[in-house]
Amino acid sequence: MVPLSFYLVLSGILFACGVTGFLIKRNIITVFMSIELMLNGVNLSFVAFAAQWHALSGQVFVFFVMVVAAAESAVGLAIIIAVYRTRETLNVDRVNLLKL
Amino acid sequence: MLHLIVFSVFGLVCVAGAVNLLVQRHPINSALSLVVVMGSLAVEYLLLGAEFVAAVQVIVYAGAIMVLFVFVIMLLNAGEEERTKGSRVAMLFGIPGMLIGSVLVAWVLLEHSGTGNVAVGALPGPPKVIGWLLFHDFLLPFEVTSVLVLIAIMGAVVLASHPGSTQQDKREG
Numbered sequence: 001m002v003p004l005s006f007y008l009v010l011s012g013i014l015f016a017c018g019v020t021g022f023l024i025k026r027n028i029i030t031v032f033m034s035i036e037l038m039l040n041g042v043n044l045s046f047v048a049f050a051a052q053w054h055a056l057s058g059q060v061f062v063f064f065v066m067v068v069a070a071a072e073s074a075v076g077l078a079i080i081i082a083v084y085r086t087r088e089t090l091n092v093d094r095v096n097l098l099k100l
Numbered sequence: 101m102l103h104l105i106v107f108s109v110f111g112l113v114c115v116a117g118a119v120n121l122l123v124q125r126h127p128i129n130s131a132l133s134l135v136v137v138m139g140s141l142a143v144e145y146l147l148l149g150a151e152f153v154a155a156v157q158v159i160v161y162a163g164a165i166m167v168l169f170v171f172v173i174m175l176l177n178a179g180e181e182e183r184t185k186g187s188r189v190a191m192l193f194g195i196p197g198m199l200i201g202s203v204l205v206a207w208v209l210l211e212h213s214g215t216g217n218v219a220v221g222a223l224p225g226p227p228k229v230i231g232w233l234l235f236h237d238f239l240l241p242f243e244v245t246s247v248l249v250l251i252a253i254m255g256a257v258v259l260a261s262h263p264g265s266t267q268q269d270k271r272e273g
Contacts, residue, residue: 001217002107005209007144010111012209014137016202017118023190027181029127029173033134036165037118040141043153051148051222059225060233062153066160067245071252073165077172078259084176085262093184 007048014041028083028090032076039069103220107147114140125180131169138162149221152230 014037021034043062050058080090087095117136124130138161145154234242 001219002104002147003210004216004218006107006111007148007218008209009206010114010144012202012205013115014118016198017115017122020198021122024122025181026184027127027178029169029176029178030121030130030181033121033127033130033169036134036161037121037137040138040161043157044141044144047145047148047150047153048218050150050225051218052216054223056223056225056229056233057237059150059153059223059230060238062150063156063230063234064238064241064245066156067249070160070165071249073168074252074256075259077168078256080172081176081260090176090178091182091184 004048004052008045011041011044011048014038014044017041026091026093028080028092028095031092032073032080035076036069036073039065103147107144110140110143110147114144125183127173127178127181128170131166131173134169135162135166138166147220148218149223150225152225152227155227 018034018036018038018041021037022031025031025034043065046058046062046065050056050062083095084090086100089095114137117133117140120133121130121137124133138157142154142157142162145151145157
């Protein structure tokens, strides 16, 4: 038996790592990976609460989160490719204008 | 006891991968440590009994999404990131504030949650049951999801296509 709070603390650590990476990383691809890390942390707490309350809808919600994450990463990576084409850099500090 | 050991081992692997993602400077190393995080998270899902979610985690996250990431990293030939100096106010207040906040949240969760324990495989989520839920209780969101994915496909194609390539094709063809 593992306390539910252990799962929640693990998910909180993952989410905090994601937020930190989002703030301190300067490569736009790594920033994007930090967002995926945050989504994973949220998914873990969804599954843990589903097990706690015996509600399978929690696991269905994880499925939806994964679908949204897949769609988001497809569009986001396409945006990254478009940004690289116009700016020739992946550093977020140099991508500070909406229009060239 | 065994449950706790397996949970701790894969939880530690998970946190180590997440921290490694932050520490590494080359994006390909960060991507590979993210694969480690997702793989160990799949084990945590299995421990909770969510077998379908664990399988989808490995197939979609560790498989499809990370391949997409690695593909883009190689396509753009991403090198090591250049570190820039962060703001001093963030260093002064952000790190202690985050530490205090996380310790507080962890303390509240561990001491006052009163949510009890979770057994191994507490809530089995086999594909059959999940599929039944998807096609009965969540039918509308499921169908809306397909529209979302379609829009995402079209958006990715439009955004990643080379600007002006269609006119060029017309002229050549």
